[in-house]
Amino acid sequence: MNDFPYLPHTQKDIEEMFSFLGIKDIDELYRDIPALFKGELNIPSGLSELEVKERLTDLSQMNKNMEEYGIFRGAGIYNHYIPSVIYPLASNRNFLTAYTPYQAEVSQGTLQILYEYQTQICNLTGMEVSNSSMYDGASALAEAILMAKRINGKNHVLMSKTVHPEYQEVSKTYVEVQGMNIEQIGYLSETGQLDLDELTSKITQETSCVVVSYPNFFGVIEDLKAIREKVPSDVIFIVVTYPISLGLLETPGKFGVDIVVGEGQSLGNTPSFGGPGLGIFASKKKYIRKMPGRIIGETVDQDGKRGFCMILQTREQHIRREKATSNICSNHAFNALLASLYMNVMGKQGIREVSLQNYHKAHYLAKKLVETEKFKPVFDGPFFNEFVLESKIDPDLLNEKLLEQHYFGPLILKNFYEEMGNKVLFCATELTKKRDIDFLCSFLEGLS
Incomplete structure (x- = not known):
């Protein structure tokens, strides 16, 4: 018998797997994971229900209420201010689901609100297609970089130094196992905008994409028209945006941007300890089959009545793993619901x-x-x-x-x-x- 009785493998099965993987011990599979804690954990003794409630109340009172x-x-x-009507509407059972919708029989209300969300994001960003949201702005950017590679097969990424530093860290984590490398582009000390000369000098035949923020991390508004003129047509131009700013600024789509991503928290979602939020993801229509996540479409049923369905689900749960465009297991659908309601209530x-x-x-x-x-x-x-x-x-x-x-x-x-x-x-x-x-x-x- 093997040392893992909860596994249905014989010792011979395990030895064959070890031989195939070129390892001698199960621990070698976990060599990249920090060693497990050895010793006694510093855990206090148990408390009664009343004591636990009092303790949690004391801890909660240490939090700061942003309204104060x-x-x-x-x-x-x-x-940002969230209109009072948003959360009561979001709790309507026609829209609210306790889980991310995967199957065709998902409620029409959920599909409708996600369809409207996609339409609103396209209007806001000036792009042709949008998915029904992602985890957050940082992972949306990382997925956009991987999407660029799927489009042109290249591995060199040029990213402005004024993209949110945490977004940069997440992107590095995503792409390092894909054989991609990220190179920074500096900013001008006078304006805080992207250094266009440095951008031009660093673009090579291997450049997959150029990433900038609009506005950037310093709050400065980048000149997307000037940047677009410097980025070759075979290089994917990715813009990270702050959606509220697009109520005033020209949309990225007007400048020929290929992919627009961003954090959607400002659209009706509370700051709430920095999350959860939702990732905005929109692109040109010609890249739709390279896009991660899911897309909701409008159709008619057998009686000719208007209806909605998931038209693209290019995930490993629906197609062969090697053809999946993302392994995302959730899309923060409730946060997208809040964003859609916010945009509906606020209007243009x-x-x-x-x-x-x-x-x-x-x-x-x-x-x-x-x-x-x-x-x-x-x-x-x-x-x-x-x-x-x-x-x-x-x-x-x-x-x-x-x-x-x-x-x-x-x-x-x-x-x-x-x-x-x-x-x-x-x-x-x-x-x-x-x-x-x-x-x-x-x-x-x-x-x-």
Whole structure:
């Protein structure tokens, strides 16, 4: 008998597998996994139900309620107003499902709302097709890079240094086992925009795709038209976007972008500890069969009535594994439902109004902060609702003191970019109040 009685394999079966894999021991299969903890775990003794409830209540009260705080931070997750009608509608049993829909018999309400979500994302991004969402913005970008390889078979990726640093890390993790390599493109110290000369010099015959953010991680708006002119037609142009900004900015699709991805949290989803969110994924129609995830289509039933169905499910659960475009096992369908309802409720004009408020409040905040003489501008490129300033106050001290006053201060950029020193990233949204901006500026007078 073997050492694993719960497995239906004989010792001979196991030895044959070991021989085929070129290993001698089962532990060799787990050599890339850190060694299991050996010794006694530091676990406290058990508690009664009452004691557990009291303990959990105490822990929950350590959390900060964002509604009680002023917020000057974004960097990928944003504090936006969610209309009160969104969650009651999302709880409607015609739309809500407890599980990601896989089968053809899934409720028509769920399929309809995902179909509408896809249509809305296409309208928002200016792209031709959208899938019914992905995990989050970071994994959506990584999947877009893999999709680019499926399209042109190349392995060289050029990624702007101003793409969200965490998105870059996720992308590296995805592509390293695919034989792909990611090379960074720098930014101009004056504008904060992509260095077009460096981009041009690094494009080779092996370049699969070019990745930029719009706006970028510094909040600066990239010139997609100029970048598109530098990217050859056989190189896939991928843009990571912030959907709320598209209420004001020209859509990426207007500039000939091949794939658009992004984090959809700002569309009716709460920040909630940084997740869950949803990944936006849209592309040109000619690449639809290379796209990961699923696509919902409109049809008619045998009685001629309007209906919806999943028309593309290129996953390993539905086709041969080697032909699958993704191994995604969920698509955060409920988060996509929230996003679809948000876009329906807000409408084109509503999203534009939110976008305008973000823009104007951020520019007012930047102006007032510079006037305190505690900060100075870093980039002169156009920005949306985030911007970089160099602080004369120690950034850690600044955030510590602001937190004591129930304010979340700016993101400290040296945590992501070593060269940034005392530079910080501020953000304003439609929920940023003038009184909070005025308080911040007056509070700074006592700091040095």
